[in-house]
Amino acid sequence: MAVVADILIVGCVALFLHWCFDIYKKNKRLAHIPGPPPIPFFGVKLPMNSFAIHTFFGNLIAKYGKTVKFYLGTKLVVATCDADLIQAILQNPKHIRKSSMYDLYRLFLRDGLVVSYGEKWKARRTLTNPTFHVSILKEFYTVFKEASDVLVGKLQEEADKGNVINAMDFASKLSLDTILETSFGEKLNIQQGSNHYYIKATNYLAKLLFIKNFSLWKRFDLPFKLFAKEYKEQEEALEHLDSMAIEIIKKKRKKNVNSDDGSERIRNKRSILIDALIEHPELSDDDIHEEVNNFLFAGHETTSTTISFLLLELAAHPDIQEKLYQEILYHTQGDKKNLSVETLQKITYLDQVVKESLRLRTTASVIERKITEDVKFGDTVYPSGTIFSILLYWLHNHPSYYTDPEKFDPDRFIPENQAKRHPFAFVPFSAGPRNCIGQKYATLQVKTVIARIIYEFKLLPVEGFKLVLGIAGVTLSKHGFPIRIQKRN
Numbered sequence: 001m002a003v004v005a006d007i008l009i010v011g012c013v014a015l016f017l018h019w020c021f022d023i024y025k026k027n028k029r030l031a032h033i034p035g036p037p038p039i040p041f042f043g044v045k046l047p048m049n050s051f052a053i054h055t056f057f058g059n060l061i062a063k064y065g066k067t068v069k070f071y072l073g074t075k076l077v078v079a080t081c082d083a084d085l086i087q088a089i090l091q092n093p094k095h096i097r098k099s100s101m102y103d104l105y106r107l108f109l110r111d112g113l114v115v116s117y118g119e120k121w122k123a124r125r126t127l128t129n130p131t132f133h134v135s136i137l138k139e140f141y142t143v144f145k146e147a148s149d150v151l152v153g154k155l156q157e158e159a160d161k162g163n164v165i166n167a168m169d170f171a172s173k174l175s176l177d178t179i180l181e182t183s184f185g186e187k188l189n190i191q192q193g194s195n196h197y198y199i200k201a202t203n204y205l206a207k208l209l210f211i212k213n214f215s216l217w218k219r220f221d222l223p224f225k226l227f228a229k230e231y232k233e234q235e236e237a238l239e240h241l242d243s244m245a246i247e248i249i250k251k252k253r254k255k256n257v258n259s260d261d262g263s264e265r266i267r268n269k270r271s272i273l274i275d276a277l278i279e280h281p282e283l284s285d286d287d288i289h290e291e292v293n294n295f296l297f298a299g300h301e302t303t304s305t306t307i308s309f310l311l312l313e314l315a316a317h318p319d320i321q322e323k324l325y326q327e328i329l330y331h332t333q334g335d336k337k338n339l340s341v342e343t344l345q346k347i348t349y350l351d352q353v354v355k356e357s358l359r360l361r362t363t364a365s366v367i368e369r370k371i372t373e374d375v376k377f378g379d380t381v382y383p384s385g386t387i388f389s390i391l392l393y394w395l396h397n398h399p400s401y402y403t404d405p406e407k408f409d410p411d412r413f414i415p416e417n418q419a420k421r422h423p424f425a426f427v428p429f430s431a432g433p434r435n436c437i438g439q440k441y442a443t444l445q446v447k448t449v450i451a452r453i454i455y456e457f458k459l460l461p462v463e464g465f466k467l468v469l470g471i472a473g474v475t476l477s478k479h480g481f482p483i484r485i486q487k488r489n
């Protein structure tokens with residue numbers, strides 16, 4: 001017994017010394033970067049849920065400044081909201097590798113576009129990029145407009161009943177309907193039904209995976225499978241996601257085989273992404289499956305979150321809402337039939353409002369990169385292997401880039417004000433080679449939906465609502481997105 005105890009004590013001491021030496025080596029070069037002193041084995045006191053994670057990053061920046069170092073175990077993390085450093089990382093084509101945080105997403109994103117790197121990422125990016133080209137957006141606009149009309153009908157029912165609605169319940173279904181129809185040629189009319197299983201599954205997984213990232217043991221497959229109470233739910237959610245992708249591919253293949261002479265594809269621009277994937281000679285069904293998962297995931301929660309936060313802000317700012325309404329009226333000459341891609345482009349205040357919401361309530365709060373070679377920045381050399389947590393939310397809300405950052409003020413985005421700002425002080429879609437492939441698509445969708453809603457309804461705030469933010473892939477609102485709507489006369 002005594003021998004076992006001795007072995008255990010020696011083991012623990014050895015582990016502790018190894019941990020100390022590892023941290024010492026890493027700390028040596030970055031001694032001047034501030035951060036919380038490392039706690040043995042843990043590195044940092046881990047936030048326990050999506051909302052604590054948001055507070056955790058906020059506190060770090062408030063206490064230590066724009067660039068902070070901390071340790072996850074012995075993993076060195078540099079969290080930054082410094083526009084210069086962010087520019088140096090994002091713009092450099094050498095730093096396209098995502099961190100191990102994204103490994104957790106591999107459960108369903110597998111090795112698809114969002115998480116892959118190197119030659120595979122390049123090939124997939126080259127293949128899918130043209131399917132989001134501006135020339136195709138016009139065709140997509142028809143889908144956004146039809147989906148917005150359905151949404152307006154649904155909101156009308158709620159307005160008639162005088163209900164408080166959670167904007168996300170509506171935005172989420174609309175976004176899923178649009179990505180399914182524009183990229184995969186699938187018209188599922190999700191807006192017409194109750195909460196779809198796919199939406200429930202992605203919401204669940206996004207939260208779970210962020211928690212796993214900050215847990216010392218849940219991130220490892222075996223202990224998670226054996227001991228975590230969430231394992232069963234995770235597997236069920238994954239099955240739901242997979243069944244959607246399998247169905248899309250099956251239907252598409254069937255359509256192609258059934259087409260007139262067997263070779264002619266049923267092709268229209270609304271299924272351009274799935275066509276590009278299916279027609280690629282080197283992609284297997286598994287390859288296509290992973291990309292379907294990637295685009296459904298990346299193109300659904302992001303836009304619905306953006307729309308929901310924007311509706312919340314407009315409800316809270318009646319003066320801004322009224323100004324936007326007047327601009328929409330002016331450019332459409334009071335006839336909603338005149339809403340078109342060209343008209344939306346002319347409504348500059350709409351552009352400012354969308355940008356200001358993306359700044360204040362940044363949809364992707366944190367993105368990460370792992371550098372695979374030393375990075376020299378100023379007098380500092382960040383060692384290869386460092387994980388950069390790029391704090392987009394805190395960048396967009398930092399007083400050195402935005403005075404009175406908590407204020408919702410679309411005038412920050414008039415051209416004169418934009419020109420004065422650091423070029424990397426506003427990067428809600430990231431920037432550089434791994435920027436968002438769907439940026440223009442998402443912007444047009446958000447503008448179409450917002451213009452349609454504001455044309456028809458007045459948005460009102462809900463008394464007593466308190467915004468508490470969290471992070472689970474996208475930015476979360478703990479108490480939802482409650483608003484009231486009134487039909488305009």
Ligand code: HEM
Nearest residue numbers: 114298299302303306363364367429430434436437438442
């Ligand atoms: C307002 C909505 C959106 C926001 C704020 C947004 C934001 C972002 C950000 C910040 C990234 C970089 C992620 C990282 O480096 O970890 C990204 C990547 C990506 N986004 Fe979006 N996104 C939006 C909508 C969309 C849509 C609608 C699609 C597809 C239809 C899409 C597809 C992608 C893909 C595939 C990537 C990975 C690109 C690559 O790594 O090469 N996104 N997005």
